[in-house]
Amino acid sequence: MTVNNVLVITGGAGGMGLACARALADRGRLLLVDMREDLLDQARKALTGHGADVETLRCDVTSPADVAAVADRVRELGRLRCLVHTAGVSPEMAGAATVLDVDLAGSVRITDALLPLVNPGSSAILIGSIAGYSDVPAGVEPLLDDPLAEGFFATIEQAMGQELDSATAYVLAKRGVVRLAERLATPWGKRGGRTVAISPGLIDTPMGRLELDRQQIIPVMIDVTPVKRPDRPLPGRPEDIAAAVAFLESDAAGFISGCDIRVDGGLVGAGKHLMGVG
Numbered sequence: 001m002t003v004n005n006v007l008v009i010t011g012g013a014g015g016m017g018l019a020c021a022r023a024l025a026d027r028g029r030l031l032l033v034d035m036r037e038d039l040l041d042q043a044r045k046a047l048t049g050h051g052a053d054v055e056t057l058r059c060d061v062t063s064p065a066d067v068a069a070v071a072d073r074v075r076e077l078g079r080l081r082c083l084v085h086t087a088g089v090s091p092e093m094a095g096a097a098t099v100l101d102v103d104l105a106g107s108v109r110i111t112d113a114l115l116p117l118v119n120p121g122s123s124a125i126l127i128g129s130i131a132g133y134s135d136v137p138a139g140v141e142p143l144l145d146d147p148l149a150e151g152f153f154a155t156i157e158q159a160m161g162q163e164l165d166s167a168t169a170y171v172l173a174k175r176g177v178v179r180l181a182e183r184l185a186t187p188w189g190k191r192g193g194r195t196v197a198i199s200p201g202l203i204d205t206p207m208g209r210l211e212l213d214r215q216q217i218i219p220v221m222i223d224v225t226p227v228k229r230p231d232r233p234l235p236g237r238p239e240d241i242a243a244a245v246a247f248l249e250s251d252a253a254g255f256i257s258g259c260d261i262r263v264d265g266g267l268v269g270a271g272k273h274l275m276g277v278g
Contacts, residue, residue, distance in 0.1 A: 007028050012086070017086040024249060025047060030055065040056040057069065061106030083123070091211070103170065103173035107180055199262045202264070202265075203237065204235075
């Protein structure tokens with residue numbers, strides 16, 4: 001009896017998630033997870049039109065019940081091969097509490113739910129952001145490891161000594177995602193799996209363009225990014241992330257776990273040296 005490999009892609013109807021789905025379509029059954037059923041239906045039709053085996057499921061990663069339903073669906077469909085977690089919100093899309101709940105706590109919920117399904121060859125690829133490379137007080141970092149704790153948001157604000165805005169919350173959430181990928185390497189590894197984070201730079205997606213329209217710092221970051229692609233508003237492409245995901249999901253990446261991979265066109269490295277840091 002052949003067991004279906006199941007690849008879960010959260011945010012699967014978004015620009016980055018859909019690009020990842022295309023890159024992984026020949027590796028098993030895709031389970032696309034997203035908030036909007038209309039966009040999920042469009043994504044399913046586009047992918048099946050090219051021969052992909054696609055299932056969809058509406059899920060809000062802030063809902064424990066929704067996340068549990070994802071794990072249940074994977075059990076029904078077959079064997080967990082991969083989680084690609086792209087679901088998230090940007091600073092311009094939500095307030096600070098929601099950013100932390102979706103981007104950080106949501107990452108913990110989905111990886112916790114899928115842990116019992118991890119088997120030899122499974123992997124989790126968590127999408128962070130180069131925002132996570134911004135300065136975070138040393139005393140705050142360990143607190144990011146338990147975003148499901150009661151009073152988490154108030155605890156973070158107290159530790160930061162300030163009322164959080166959405167941009168700061170985004171930095172903290174994405175730093176927490178990298179820490180999560182590092183931390184989960186052990187429990188996933190005991191079951192034969194791997195966990196990796198990817199920190200994208202300036203990627204030309206609808207979310208990226210929203211930030212470009214509203215944040216004055218973005219043009220400066222484009223200028224600092226060593227890899228130039230003047231044909232697009234933002235230098236990175238969803239396909240850049242999808243290519244990294246496809247590699248990290250493959251057997252060729254079998255010894256890569258518990259780390260973060262920057263796919264940013266050199267922005268973080270160049271920025272550090274321009275500022276004389278590190």
